[in-house]
Amino acid sequence: MSVLRSYFNKSRPALKELRFSFHLLNKNRLQRVSLIIIVVLFLIAIFAPFIAPYPHLIMRETNPVDRLQPPSARYWFGTDELGRDLFSRVLYGTRISLQTALIAVALALLIGVPLGAVAGAVSGFLDEVIMRITDIFLSFPPLLLAIAIAAFLGPTLENAMLAIAISWWPWYTRLIRGQAVSIRERQFVRAARAIGTSSTRIIFQHILPNCMAPVIVQASMDLGGVILTIAALSFLGLGAQPPTPEWGLLISTSRTYFLNAWWYSTFPGLAIFLTVLVFNLMGDGIREVLDPRTRKV
Amino acid sequence: MEKYFEIKNLAVSFNTFEGVKPVLNIEHIVIDRGETFGLVGESGAGKTVLALTILGLLPPHSAIIHHGHIWFDGEDLLQKSQKQLQDHIRGKRISMIFQDPMSTLNPVFSVGEQLGRVIERHQNIKGSQTRKRALEMLDLVKLPDASDMLRKYPHELSGGQRQRVIIAIALSCGAEFLIADEPTRNLDVTIQAGIMKLIDELQDELSISVLFIANNMGLVNVICDFVGILYRGRVVEMGASAQVIRQPAHPYTVTLLSAIPRSKSESLRFAKTDFRPDVDAGCPYYARCPLAIDNCRDGIPPLRNFGGRQQVACIRAKEGVML
Amino acid sequence: MIRFIVRRLFLGGVVLLGVILITFFLARVVPSDPAAKWAGPRATPAQIVQARLELGLDKPLPAQFYKYLTDLLQGNLGHSLRTRQPISQELKASLPATVELVLLSTLAAVLIGIPLGVISAKRKNEMVDHISRLFSVGVVSLPTFWIGLILQLVFFRILGIMPMGGQLSTHLRLTMEIPKITGFLTFDTLITGNFVLFLNAIWHLILPGITIALYPIGLVARMTRSALLEILNEDYITAARSYGLAERTVLWAYALKNSLGPTSTVVALSIGYTLVNTFLTETIFAWPGIGSYIATAVIGLDYPAIMGVTIFSALSYVVLNLIADIVVALDPRVRV
Numbered sequence: 001m002s003v004l005r006s007y008f009n010k011s012r013p014a015l016k017e018l019r020f021s022f023h024l025l026n027k028n029r030l031q032r033v034s035l036i037i038i039v040v041l042f043l044i045a046i047f048a049p050f051i052a053p054y055p056h057l058i059m060r061e062t063n064p065v066d067r068l069q070p071p072s073a074r075y076w077f078g079t080d081e082l083g084r085d086l087f088s089r090v091l092y093g094t095r096i097s098l099q100t101a102l103i104a105v106a107l108a109l110l111i112g113v114p115l116g117a118v119a120g121a122v123s124g125f126l127d128e129v130i131m132r133i134t135d136i137f138l139s140f141p142p143l144l145l146a147i148a149i150a151a152f153l154g155p156t157l158e159n160a161m162l163a164i165a166i167s168w169w170p171w172y173t174r175l176i177r178g179q180a181v182s183i184r185e186r187q188f189v190r191a192a193r194a195i196g197t198s199s200t201r202i203i204f205q206h207i208l209p210n211c212m213a214p215v216i217v218q219a220s221m222d223l224g225g226v227i228l229t230i231a232a233l234s235f236l237g238l239g240a241q242p243p244t245p246e247w248g249l250l251i252s253t254s255r256t257y258f259l260n261a262w263w264y265s266t267f268p269g270l271a272i273f274l275t276v277l278v279f280n281l282m283g284d285g286i287r288e289v290l291d292p293r294t295r296k297v
Numbered sequence: 298m299e300k301y302f303e304i305k306n307l308a309v310s311f312n313t314f315e316g317v318k319p320v321l322n323i324e325h326i327v328i329d330r331g332e333t334f335g336l337v338g339e340s341g342a343g344k345t346v347l348a349l350t351i352l353g354l355l356p357p358h359s360a361i362i363h364h365g366h367i368w369f370d371g372e373d374l375l376q377k378s379q380k381q382l383q384d385h386i387r388g389k390r391i392s393m394i395f396q397d398p399m400s401t402l403n404p405v406f407s408v409g410e411q412l413g414r415v416i417e418r419h420q421n422i423k424g425s426q427t428r429k430r431a432l433e434m435l436d437l438v439k440l441p442d443a444s445d446m447l448r449k450y451p452h453e454l455s456g457g458q459r460q461r462v463i464i465a466i467a468l469s470c471g472a473e474f475l476i477a478d479e480p481t482r483n484l485d486v487t488i489q490a491g492i493m494k495l496i497d498e499l500q501d502e503l504s505i506s507v508l509f510i511a512n513n514m515g516l517v518n519v520i521c522d523f524v525g526i527l528y529r530g531r532v533v534e535m536g537a538s539a540q541v542i543r544q545p546a547h548p549y550t551v552t553l554l555s556a557i558p559r560s561k562s563e564s565l566r567f568a569k570t571d572f573r574p575d576v577d578a579g580c581p582y583y584a585r586c587p588l589a590i591d592n593c594r595d596g597i598p599p600l601r602n603f604g605g606r607q608q609v610a611c612i613r614a615k616e617g618v619m620l
Numbered sequence: 621m622i623r624f625i626v627r628r629l630f631l632g633g634v635v636l637l638g639v640i641l642i643t644f645f646l647a648r649v650v651p652s653d654p655a656a657k658w659a660g661p662r663a664t665p666a667q668i669v670q671a672r673l674e675l676g677l678d679k680p681l682p683a684q685f686y687k688y689l690t691d692l693l694q695g696n697l698g699h700s701l702r703t704r705q706p707i708s709q710e711l712k713a714s715l716p717a718t719v720e721l722v723l724l725s726t727l728a729a730v731l732i733g734i735p736l737g738v739i740s741a742k743r744k745n746e747m748v749d750h751i752s753r754l755f756s757v758g759v760v761s762l763p764t765f766w767i768g769l770i771l772q773l774v775f776f777r778i779l780g781i782m783p784m785g786g787q788l789s790t791h792l793r794l795t796m797e798i799p800k801i802t803g804f805l806t807f808d809t810l811i812t813g814n815f816v817l818f819l820n821a822i823w824h825l826i827l828p829g830i831t832i833a834l835y836p837i838g839l840v841a842r843m844t845r846s847a848l849l850e851i852l853n854e855d856y857i858t859a860a861r862s863y864g865l866a867e868r869t870v871l872w873a874y875a876l877k878n879s880l881g882p883t884s885t886v887v888a889l890s891i892g893y894t895l896v897n898t899f900l901t902e903t904i905f906a907w908p909g910i911g912s913y914i915a916t917a918v919i920g921l922d923y924p925a926i927m928g929v930t931i932f933s934a935l936s937y938v939v940l941n942l943i944a945d946i947v948v949a950l951d952p953r954v955r956v
Contacts, residue, residue, distance in 0.1 A: 135631075136638030141937040142889075143896040148930040151918050152646045228763055232900060235765050237919055251766055255904075258769060259777050266773075269766030276761040284757065352862055358745065379867070388864025395862075400855035405877050414873075415863045463859075470863055 031285035034278040041275060045095040052088035059243045068261045078263035080253070086263065089245035090271050096246050097275065100161050101226040105219050107165035112172030113215060117208050119173065120180020131177065137170040143229055150238040157246070160239035164229055168222070172215055179211035221283030224276040231272050247272045300368060302328040302474065302506065307365030309343075309350055309530075317361065320346050321530040324600050324610070328523070333500060333507040335517035335538060337553060338527030344510045345396070347527075348478045351508075352393060353382045369474070388419055388470035394477045398459035398484075402451035409447030412466050419470045434465040438495060457488040461495070468499065475500075476508045481516065493519055514553050518542060523606075526550050529581040532600065536607030546609040548586045580611070588613050625946055632942045639934045644688055647927045648681070697928040702920050707928035710913065716803035717787060718898055718909030724829045725894045729836035729887060736837070737844025741852060742871060752841065759838035764897040768831040768904035775827060782827050785906035788820055828905040835897055836890040843886040847879040854878075881948055888944040892937055 049055050053076075063083030071078045077086035119130040137145070149163035183189060192201075231248030233239035240246035242253065247268040254264035309321040321343045328334045338344050349355050351367055351374060367374040374386065395401040403411060412431045417423060422430065428447070435443035438461040451459060460480060467475065477496060481489040497520045500507050511517050517524050517538060524538040526549060534547040545551045579594035580586070586593070592612060600608040679687075691698070697707040740752040775782035783789060787805050788798070796817060799808040806825065809818035851857065852875060860870050902911030910929055917925035 132634065133638070136635050136642065139635045139639055139938045139941070140934050141892040141895045143893070144930060144933055144937075147896070147899075147914075147918075148643065148646055148926060151921075151926050152923065224761065228761075231763055232765065232896070235763075235900065236903070236915060248763070248765075251763070251769065255769065258773065262773055262777075265766065265769045269763060269770065272763045272766065273761055276763075277758065280757050280761050349858075354858055354861055383861070383864060383867060386864075387862055393859070393862040395855060395859055397855060401859045403856040403860070403874060403878065405880075406874075414869070415865065418863070418865055418869075466863060 031281055034281040034285070037274070037278045038282060041094055041278070042098065044091060045098045048091045048095050052085075052091045054085040054088045059245065068257060068264075070261070071263050077267040078261065080250075080264060081257055086250075086267055089250065090247070090267055092245045093247045093250065093268065093271060094275070096157070096240065096244065097227050097230060097272075100157060100230050101223050104161040104164040104168070104226050104230070105222060107161065108168035109172055109215070109219060111165065112169030113176050113208070113212075115169070116173035116176030117180050117211065120177040120211075121184055123181075127177075130173070134170040134173045137167070138174070140167065143167070143232065146229060146233065147236065147238060150233055155238045155241060157234075157240045157244065160230060160233045163233070163238075164226060168226070171222075172218070175215055175218060176211050179214060180208075183210050217286050221279075221286065224279030224283065227279070228272065228276050300327050301330040301370060302508075303366075303368040304347075304351075305366045305368070307347075307350070307367065308363040309346060309355070309365075310361045310363060312359045312361060319530060321350070322597075323347070323365070323530070323532055325608075326525055326532060326535070328506055328508060331504055331506055332523060333509060333521045335509045335511060335521030335524040336527055337511055337514055337517050337524060339512055341529075342527045343530040344512075344527055345478055348393060348476045348508070348510060351476065352387055352391060353377070353379060388415065388472060390472055391474045391476065392467040392470050392472035394460075394463055394467050394475065394480045396479045396482050398456055398463055399451065401463050402459060404451050407448055407450050408454075408462055412447070412462070412469060415466050416469050430469070434469045435462075437468065437499070438462070438465045440465070456484050457491065460484060460488075460492055464492075464495065464499070468503070472505065474506045474508070476510070478510045479512060482512070489516075496520060514542065526553065531581055531597070531610065533582065533610045534608065535600065536603070537605065540605055540607050544604075544607070546603050546607065546614045547582075547611045548588050548613075549582050552585075582611075628942065628945055632938060636935060636938055639938060640689065640692065640931065641685070643927055643931050643934065644685055646930075647923055692931070697931065698924040700917070700925045700928075701922045702917070702925065707925055710925075711910065711928060711932055713803075714908060714910045714913045716909075717805070717907055718902065718911060720804060720806060720825070721828060721832050721898050721901065721907065721909065722891065722894055724825065725832040725836050725898075726887065726891055728829075728833035729840040729890050732833075733837040733840030734844050734883065736841040738848055738871065738876065740841065740845045741848035744849065753845070756838040756842045756845075759834040760842070762834060764831060764835060765900040765904055767834065768828070768901055771827050771831060772904070783824050785824075785828075785904070787824050787908060788817065789824070792817060792820055828901050828907055831904070832894060832897055832901045836894055839890045839893070840883070840886055844879065844883055847882040848875055851875050851878045884944060884948060888941060891940065895933055895937070 044051060061084075063079070066075070066079050066083040067081055069075055069079040069083075075085050075087065077090060080086055080089070115130055115134075119127045145167040146160075146163040149166055150160050153159040153162065230239055231246070231251070234246045234248030235252045237252065240249045242249065250268040251265055251272075254261070254268070258265040304323055304326040306325075307321055307323040308319065310317045310319045326334075326336075336344055336347070346355070346360075350360075350362065353374065355362075362375060365375060369386075369391070374382070377386065402408075409428070409431060412434060413427045416427050416430050416434070420430065431447060432443045435446055440446055440458065440461050446454075446458075446462070451462075454462065464480070480496070481492050484492065493516065496507065496509070499505070500520070507520075509517065509521055514524075521538045523536065524541050525532050526534040526541075526547065528549050534541060534545070534550045541550065542554065545554055579596060580589070580598055583589050583593050588611075590613070598610045598612050600610045601614070603609045603614060695708055697711070699705065700707050700710060703710070736752055736756075740749045743749050771782075772784055776784045796814070798805075798817070799812040799814060801808045801811070805821045806818065809815075809821055857870060857875060860874055861867070865874075898909065899911030899914060901907065902909045903915045906912065910933070914926060914929040916922075917929065
């Protein structure tokens, strides 16, 4: 065993790096648990229709007989003002939150990454213009732009996703540009340029793949924040509309009743809290692994 | 007779993700009052670790001191608490000069602020008296325009100037024992000479003992009375520098000495190569030693007397290693 | 140095212009017809046309923008569709309440968050550190609007020791005269010596205050901790220790000053996040600030009002960052 270990240590520095990264990631019990919970959340999102005890009682179908029931063996989280099962609604909310978060982030990446890659690769006037525009967008207080956009476009979940994408992309642009600038000075890029490869090809085939890593990391860390933002927008009436069982919307609706129906506010909020928490913990773990400074033993 | 400064059986390891790695395993080092002791070893040999261990500045979470004694003027430093070290030893009696002048000075404070704070800590003065003392210290290290220098920030100074400032700060504590950890490492060769000369003069002027850490014999030769050779955490040879240089007894010492090119034909005689795979037990130099035999694997050779004050840790030492 | 400030001011101006431009375009994206809204639900087509002329919507886009810009420079933010009052006036009235909350949260972030981060870094991996880190990551994951509701539930409904919302209790509002000097309720009541009102105002500040302060405290604590950990590993800290300086000095005098740069960046950032959290908190606690104003505007689709608040907040934020940047530039390490 030690022979194997010494072999790996001596002759394969790359493998050693991998082992080190994994060791760091696994080291923290909290992060391991977070990873498991995230997987569970995704499973819930995917299999919601099968797990929810009352899959029909989540949107339009109502059950006025059982309105505002406290948690019981029948309704684990209680019911809302229309008799719908809160537990099922919260489960479906997982689906909505994860889905919209992923789409919003994907959109932001779609806008921000190419812009940043171009800015970093070509420099000069185009670079300046793109970066100034990025600065302007970044000058808005976080989320304010999302609120404004969502308000002006009209309050739907789709517009909320769009609004978030529009306010989030500058971060990625800035990140990618920094990476691209350092990559473009590397040998293989110069070589490609020397043999006359077109700029577009250089950008997309050579530079971009090498920049993606920190961006992917940042994006996965952002998921928690995006989920929170969507909930906040829906709470303000700017995102999901009734009867969609989005967590933020649930909390907003609950305001009318929660003083006498504590479960109505509590459980959706707990769902948001837990989800964002595990994403943040995971993000911390990833950052710890990749940040060269915290790797010092 | 009690020794002024003595390290005995010191074993230090570091906690890495691959397990506990031994870094220092020092049998014996002795330094007398007023002496200059040079510690020579290659990078990674553990020299800085030793310096930090003496002052108790090892990172608490990853360093383990297994056992050992560091006797200083009758007290065992390893038995002291952080607070005791901080109040009585550090700066006051033992001071240290670090390797990298840029990273040793705090970038957001001016020279005057850093120097002044240390002065005020160790001497009961304030205000204008501190300033006076600070100017004196800067003069001591031969920095021109001292009053101008006080206002400057570290990034405005050259490498040589920074190192002198650091020496000034280290000495302003009034220590009697100075640890100089490769103080000329990051400086140009011409500046190196100046710093070495400064340290030599200061040592005479202030009658301090110096533990001078270096990675080549050339530097040590200049100012050190005694020298110890460190290889992978172990002292493999020790003695009066003149004697060791004239008559190196350990194969590694020979390698170090021949690494100083004296003429074209003489250089690179003992080029570094791994003759054979490493062994866990046995002499740490086994892998690279041109004189290694099977017996060398049997155990770590202890330091034995070689003549005069010279000591060697090699079982083949007596066989006159001057190939 | 001067060059840097001038350059930064110029960039700031460009950014401001860009922000205004973007907000202007946003407003034009609106699906419904602002003229129709302005004229009212029972307007005749003629009245709608009249409204269009009044609002200057018949002119070409660049002309509209020019008018918008000049209006802005004079402090004219337009009129609310709902109340028909000048928006700038309504903003002025709502501002103090929001500033109270923002100040409170920033103060809490600095006075609680920074020491928490420092202690956490100093006692790394000890129990204090673990608890503090869990706390920090926890509060940063909390939805502000939710924790506000929970606090209301527990302290108002269940325990009955806190008010549900508003800045003052209703019976006081009806029976006593509310001083209006600066507009800051706590300040005004204090300096006029009206202690009943003052204590009542403080009492009403507690729950919203806690709600709004949690996120910045967590954020600042986290950032301070990581900045400090990095700094404590630096050679100059080990060197400072080797000179025999007291640990207290090394930590609070040296390391803290080194962390000022990243820390002030975080504080500025936390103010930005606090802004939106303030909106949410005000909604929950019926706090009469800008947040409530914009929340009402959103529900009523009062686009000019929404735009007015957006512009105002964005501009304040830009100016704030400008000031922060210039302050940081005074750091001798920034080689300009």
